[in-house]
Amino acid sequence: MTTNIAIEERRLTIAEALREAIAEEMRRDESVFLIGEDVGVEGGFGGAFGVYLGLPEEFGHERIIDTPISEKVIAGAATGAALMGMRPIADMQYSDFLFECMDELVNQAAKMRYMSGGKLSVPMVMRAPVGATNRGAQHAQCPESYFIHVPGLKVVAVSDAYHAKGILKSAVRDNNPVLIFEHKLLYGSKGRSMAGGIELTTHVPQEEYLFPIGKAVVKRPGDHVTIVATHISLYRSLAAAEELAADGISCEVIDPITLNPLDKETLFASVRKTGRLVIAHEDTLTGGWGAEVAALVADECLFSLEAPIKRIATADVPLPFAPIMEQAVVPTTERIAATIRGLFR
Amino acid sequence: MDKFNDLSTEHLLALYRRMMLIRRFEERVYYLFLQGELPGTLHQCQGQEAVAVGVCDHLNYTDWITSTHRPHGHALAKGVSTESAMAELYGKVTGCCKGKGGSMHFGDPAVGMLPAIAIVGGGNSVVAGLGLAFKLRKTQQVAVCFFGEGATNEGAFHESINFAAVQKLPIVFVCENNLYGASTAYHAVSPVKDVADRAAAYNVPAQIVDGMDVLAVRAAAGDAIAAARAGQGPILLECKTYRFTGHSRSDARGYRTKTEEAEWLAKDPIPGLGNAMVAAGRISADNLTAVEDDVMRELDEAVEFARNSPDTTPEQALEDVLA
Ligand SMILES: Cc1ncc(C[n+]2csc(CCOP(=O)(O)OP(=O)(O)O)c2C)c(N)n1
Numbered sequence: 001m002t003t004n005i006a007i008e009e010r011r012l013t014i015a016e017a018l019r020e021a022i023a024e025e026m027r028r029d030e031s032v033f034l035i036g037e038d039v040g041v042e043g044g045f046g047g048a049f050g051v052y053l054g055l056p057e058e059f060g061h062e063r064i065i066d067t068p069i070s071e072k073v074i075a076g077a078a079t080g081a082a083l084m085g086m087r088p089i090a091d092m093q094y095s096d097f098l099f100e101c102m103d104e105l106v107n108q109a110a111k112m113r114y115m116s117g118g119k120l121s122v123p124m125v126m127r128a129p130v131g132a133t134n135r136g137a138q139h140a141q142c143p144e145s146y147f148i149h150v151p152g153l154k155v156v157a158v159s160d161a162y163h164a165k166g167i168l169k170s171a172v173r174d175n176n177p178v179l180i181f182e183h184k185l186l187y188g189s190k191g192r193s194m195a196g197g198i199e200l201t202t203h204v205p206q207e208e209y210l211f212p213i214g215k216a217v218v219k220r221p222g223d224h225v226t227i228v229a230t231h232i233s234l235y236r237s238l239a240a241a242e243e244l245a246a247d248g249i250s251c252e253v254i255d256p257i258t259l260n261p262l263d264k265e266t267l268f269a270s271v272r273k274t275g276r277l278v279i280a281h282e283d284t285l286t287g288g289w290g291a292e293v294a295a296l297v298a299d300e301c302l303f304s305l306e307a308p309i310k311r312i313a314t315a316d317v318p319l320p321f322a323p324i325m326e327q328a329v330v331p332t333t334e335r336i337a338a339t340i341r342g343l344f345r
Numbered sequence: 346m347d348k349f350n351d352l353s354t355e356h357l358l359a360l361y362r363r364m365m366l367i368r369r370f371e372e373r374v375y376y377l378f379l380q381g382e383l384p385g386t387l388h389q390c391q392g393q394e395a396v397a398v399g400v401c402d403h404l405n406y407t408d409w410i411t412s413t414h415r416p417h418g419h420a421l422a423k424g425v426s427t428e429s430a431m432a433e434l435y436g437k438v439t440g441c442c443k444g445k446g447g448s449m450h451f452g453d454p455a456v457g458m459l460p461a462i463a464i465v466g467g468g469n470s471v472v473a474g475l476g477l478a479f480k481l482r483k484t485q486q487v488a489v490c491f492f493g494e495g496a497t498n499e500g501a502f503h504e505s506i507n508f509a510a511v512q513k514l515p516i517v518f519v520c521e522n523n524l525y526g527a528s529t530a531y532h533a534v535s536p537v538k539d540v541a542d543r544a545a546a547y548n549v550p551a552q553i554v555d556g557m558d559v560l561a562v563r564a565a566a567g568d569a570i571a572a573a574r575a576g577q578g579p580i581l582l583e584c585k586t587y588r589f590t591g592h593s594r595s596d597a598r599g600y601r602t603k604t605e606e607a608e609w610l611a612k613d614p615i616p617g618l619g620n621a622m623v624a625a626g627r628i629s630a631d632n633l634t635a636v637e638d639d640v641m642r643e644l645d646e647a648v649e650f651a652r653n654s655p656d657t658t659p660e661q662a663l664e665d666v667l668a
Pocket residue numbers: 037069071093097100413414415463464465466492493494495496497523525526527592
């Protein structure tokens with residue numbers, strides 16, 4: 001069947017897309033439930049970023065569970081319930097609070113399958129927002145790399161509504177613990193515009209779809225340099241690519257979406273084509289996930305490289321509060337563009 | 346003892362002024378925030394002033410406090426300067442944390458306040474180390490840990506109070522029970538009605554205090570701090586209070602009723618003390634107005650100071666990471 005009629009656009013924010021994904025999965029599978037702080041309170045916030053608004057009305061408080069302020073319980077109960085065959089979606093209000101439940105995630109959720117000799121599995125999802133938004137050092141971190149280091153966890157970073165919805169649905173169905181990191185400036189709410197938030201919507205089809213874990217997407221094809229970037233750094237990279245195009249530098253911009261397991265095929269193919277690699281993330285530089293990507297590419301594609309691999313990351317400091325200082329340490333469009341220009345001197 | 350615990354009029358007015366300073370500070374910064382002058386977010390403490398002021402009235406600068414994501418009142422009560430607090434909200438180098446902390450991390454070692462810890466329960470564990478250091482060094486210092494009732498569901502609350510009890514550490518745990526942790530009512534997430542009862546599990550003495558009455562707080566805190574100083578170990582005070590505002594700047598407070606809010610507003614600790622003093626003939630209403638005028642002047646100066654202070658520089662962001 002061919003159609004010439006333009007498909008009607010259904011533009012959603014990431015928050016709306018995540019909400020749809022959760023609702024669809026909860027309708028489909030009775031074993032899916034939601035657990036976290038302030039997620040279902042009547043007259044409350046629907047989670048720290050409003051993702052869950054409306055869900056308690058449909059699913060009730062039995063399946064939308066408000067916990068005490070206890071991240072150990074959120075992660076521990078999700079792990080335990082998953083071990084017993086449930087499919088919990090756990091909510092962390094800010095990813096900075098994941099450190100409160102490192103043991104449950106790293107020692108329990110990640111290792112149960114292996115320790116049981118493959119007899120058990122932990123099909124849980126943990127969602128956590130990242131990113132600097134003028135709130136100081138303890139509400140700003142991008143801790144993805146702590147988790148890509150842990151065998152037994154899958155780590156995802158979503159940056160647009162279409163992929164957020166599709167991969168959250170895949171994560172719920174996955175038989176492993178999956179951490180999904182989202183950036184606060186990308187939810188699409190207007191409140192954070194002062195901190196640089198962008199009003200972001202993408203087309204999300206009405207029909208059900210999944211997007212697989214472990215697959216990257218090329219956001220912008222190009223020939224001279226590959227940029228791999230997540231979250232807000234992805235959008236800043238796209239802006240830099242646009243700017244550089246005017247100077248005749250053609251950038252290929254890749255959104256890895258899954259940080260572990262990484263889609264090496266897409267990445268290596270791109271680097272072999274362009275001969276240059278730039279990695280941009282808001283995580284701090286030392287030991288960030290960019291280091292792992294750089295090592296992989298050096299290992300596999302060294303002889304295709306025509307320039308050193310460059311990482312553009314947040315400086316190795318706790319995030320400062322003052323906007324002037326915050327802007328100075330996070331990757332900006334200017335810094336990305338300047339770094340890439342430097343590869344062509 | 347009279348109804349003012351035999352405090353001098355001067356002392357009472359100082360308590361009144363300190364509460365008024367916190368109240369008007371919070372109102373001013375909220376206004377500045379809405380004007381777009383202040384970045385980030387705010388967690389405010391209108392309604393809870395009596396707790397910070399009543400407790401800190403007994404503390405020296407050598408005593409230390411820990412605070413939370415809602416630290417403005419604790420900071421001003423402990424003696425962080427109004428100017429440096431205001432400048433911190435503007436992200437200026439003259440701020441109490443040189444612009445690196447912001448609203449959620451107010452603090453100043455010079456007056457005995459750690460940068461406030463915005464991880465719920467974070468202060469509860471760290472305070473154990475403050476108390477331990479004071480004990481090992483055999484100083485007469487006391488550590489006070491301010492936290493919300495919501496924090497008592499974190500493991501840190503339990504692990505720390507247990508350790509403090511077995512080690513007889515000079516710590517006063519001050520719970521500001523304002524009924525809600527963000528949108529979640531305490532009774533919905535705790536089967537124990539009063540936080541004070543939780544202390545019994547660790548054999549720690551505890552007292553429920555009217556947190557809307559600065560004199561009641563001051564009296565209870567005086568005993569607790571004296572006992573801690575004397576080496577008798579930790580005490581928990583549960584101050585029943587209420588935050589008049591939302592949890593943070595964008596909270597429509599749909600999870601609580603207008604009736605409940607009105608009931609607590611009627612217990613406002615500031616007119617509570619002021620009116621009682623006037624009724625008892627200690628002062629005239631004019632005295633109260635004068636105090637308020639003085640506070641407003643102080644705040645005007647603080648805002649001027651903050652606005653005129655130099656901005657931070659990008660280079661400063663890279664300083665202070667390691668000692
Ligand atoms: C470890 C951790 N979990 C969650 C949060 C998000 N959070 C910030 S304040 C708050 C409610 C705290 O309630 P309470 O301890 O009673 O203090 P109050 O806000 O009432 O002063 C929550 C859940 C946090 N900052 N830290």
